[in-house]
Amino acid sequence: xxxxxxxxxxxxxxxxxxxxxxxxxxxxxxxxxxxxxxxxxxxxxxxxxxxxxxxxxxxxxxxxxxxxxxxxxxxxxxxxxxxxxxxxxxxxxxxxxxxxxxxxxxxxxxxxxxxxxxxxxxxxxxxxxxxxxxxxxxxxxxxxxxxxxxxxxxxxxxxxxxxxxxxxxxxxxxxxxxxxxx
Numbered sequence: 076x077x078x079x080x081x082x083x084x085x086x087x088x089x090x091x092x093x094x095x096x097x098x099x100x101x102x103x104x105x106x107x108x109x110x111x112x113x114x115x116x117x118x119x120x121x122x123x124x125x126x127x128x129x130x131x132x133x134x135x136x137x138x139x140x141x142x143x144x145x146x147x148x149x150x151x152x153x154x155x156x157x158x159x160x161x162x163x164x165x166x167x168x169x170x171x172x173x174x175x176x177x178x179x180x181x182x183x184x185x186x187x188x189x190x191x192x193x194x195x196x197x198x199x200x201x202x203x204x205x206x207x208x209x210x211x212x213x214x215x216x217x218x219x220x221x222x223x224x225x226x227x228x229x230x231x232x233x234x235x236x237x238x239x240x241x242x243x244x245x246x247x248x249x250x251x252x253x254x255x256x257x
Contacts, residue, residue, distance in 0.1 A: 078182050082189040089217060090188065093144035094180050096224055099245035100140055101173050102236065103231060107133075108166050110236045118166055124234050126226060136227035137169050140220060141176040145217040150208070151191040152183050188191050 079087065111118045122134040131139065142160030149156040157179050159172040195205030198215065206214065228243050 079126050080189070081209050083185055084211050086188040088146070089212050090148060090180050090183055091194045093148075093219070093220065094177055095245065096220070097140065097144070097173055097177050097180075099243065100137060100224060100227065101170065102139070103228060103236075103242060104166055104169060104173075106238060106242065107231050107236050110231075118186070121231075121234060121245060122164075122169075124165070124230050126230055129194065130226065131223075133227055133252045134163060134169065136230065138163055138172070138228065139223040141172045142218060143199075143220045143223065145176055145179060147196070147212065148180055148183055150193060150196050151188040153191075154179070154182060184186045216223075 107121060108118065111121050123132045125132050143155045145159055154171070157172075159176050162174055163169050169256040192208060194207060196208055196210075196211040197203075197205045205211075225243075228238065232238055232252040
């Protein structure tokens with residue numbers, strides 16, 4: 076088996092993981108919408124729900140789940156990033172931003188990713204400081220992305236939306252293992 080380069084490894088644990096997880100977020104939001112309809116809950120109430128007063132709302136958590144991978148991925152393509160994570164106010168808006176984000180990420184190929192590899196990527200909250208792409212991905216981008224996705228899931232659970240771990244993880248596409256001698 077050939078050893079992956081840093082760019083290939085970084086691509087593999089970012090772009091496809093973001094896409095897969097954002098598809099799961101789409102499913103979580105669909106379940107949340109059904110829950111709101113069935114229980115006659117104003118969707119705006121659910122979108123503004125928080126785990127704690129000083130934390131972001133569900134709407135903002137999903138906005139960040141879109142913004143973070145786009146902000147990371149924009150460094151690896153010449154294609155302008157979509158404007159996501161700013162203006163959404165409804166489930167419809169969030170679903171549109173999720174679709175735009177996924178489409179943008181899908182358009183980035185491993186070859187293109189490697190071709191735009193830079194020595195440093197700026198921190199989104201302080202453009203005067205940077206990390207190499209691998210450190211940026213592993214120390215900031217991926218953990219921050221999963222923080223916001225996890226909090227969005229927790230807000231939905233806290234508000235009575237019937238979700239389980241399998242909803243968070245999504246389809247695993249696992250295949251049967253061959254049984255052999257142990």
